Amino acid sequence: MAVTTPPSAAGREIRERSAEEPAILGHGGPPVWLRRLGRIALSVVAIGALIYLFVPIVVVVVYSFNKPLGKYNYVWHEFSLDAWTDPFRYPELRDALLFSLKVAAVVTILSVILGTLIALAMVKYRFRAKGAVGTVLVLPLTMPEVVMGFSLLTWFVALNWSRGFITIVIAQVMFSISYVATTVRARIRGFNWSLEEAALDLGAAPFRVFAKVTFPLILPGVLAAALLTFALSLDDFIITYLNSGIEQTFPIEIWTLKKSRIPPQINVFATTILIISVSLAALGVYIGFHRSKKLGQVNQ
Secondary structure, eight states: OOOOOOOOHHHHHHHHHHHHHHHHHHHHSOOHHHHHHHHHHHHHHHHHHHHHHHHHHHHHHHGGGBOOSSSBTTSOOOBOOHHHHOTTSSHHHHHHHHHHHHHHHHHHHHHHHHHHHHHHHHHHOOOTTHHHHHHHHHHHHHSOHHHHHHHHHHHHHHTTOOOSHHHHHHHHHHHHHHHHHHHHHHHHTTOOTHHHHHHHHTTOOHHHHIIIIIHHHHHHHHHHHHHHHHHHHHHOOHHHHHTOTTOOOHHHHHHHHTTTOBOTHHHHHHHHHHHHHHHHHHHHHHHHHHHHHHHHHHHO
C-alpha cells in the first residue's frame, strides 16, 4: 500500500503560482490589436525613411536623361541621351572630377595604412596613452567640419604653406583616419590572436604572419574602410574648400558652376560614381559572403 504525504504549504503555493502564470502572461501585455498597430506604424516609418533617403538619388539619376530648355537642369523637359553621349562637354567638370579622384586615391591609401595600424595597436596592445588616443580618434567624428577646416587653414597659413593638392590631402587624411580606425577596430575586436601565436611558433616571421594570417582575416573591414574613405573624400566640401586654394575639386566646381549653369553632365558624373560605388559595395559583400561560406565548409 502506497503511502502518500500531504502536500506542504510551499508546494501548494508553487502549484497555484504556476497555474496563475498563463493567465497573467496572456492578459498582462498590450492587446493584440495594439501590437499589430505598432508593427504597422514601425513599417510605415521605416518605409518613409527609406523613401526620404533614396528619392533624391533617384531624381539625380532621372535628370541625367533630361534635356533642359536653358542652362539649369532643374525642370524636366524631355528625355534625351545627349548628356550621356557627350559627358565631357565641359572640360572644367572633367578636370575637377579627375582631380577629386586623384585626391581620393591618395587619401584612401594613406588613411587605410595609418588607420589600420592604429586600430591594430588599440586592440592588440596595452599602453598608457591608449585612452587618450581613443579620445583623439573620436574628436574628428564629433567636431564640426567648419571648426576643423578653419583650424587647419590657420595652421597652414601660420606655416606659410601654399594651399593646394598637399594641403587638401593632409586635411582629408586628418578626419579619414578616424573613420578607418573605427571601422577596422570593430572588425578585429573579436580577432583570435592565438592564430598569430601559432604561426610564430611554427617559425614564421612577424611580417609573414601579418601578410598571411592577420591581414586576410581583417581584409573585409579594411575594404569597407577604404570604400568609406574614398566616398567621404569625393564628397567633402567644407574642409576641402577652406584648404584648397585655387584648386577645384568636383564638389567645389559644382558650387562655383551653379552660379552660371547646371548642365545635366553633372548628373551623369554623379550617376556614374553612384553605379561604381554600388558595384564595389556589392562586390565586397559577395567576396565576404563567399569567404565566410568557404571557411564554414572548411570548419565542417
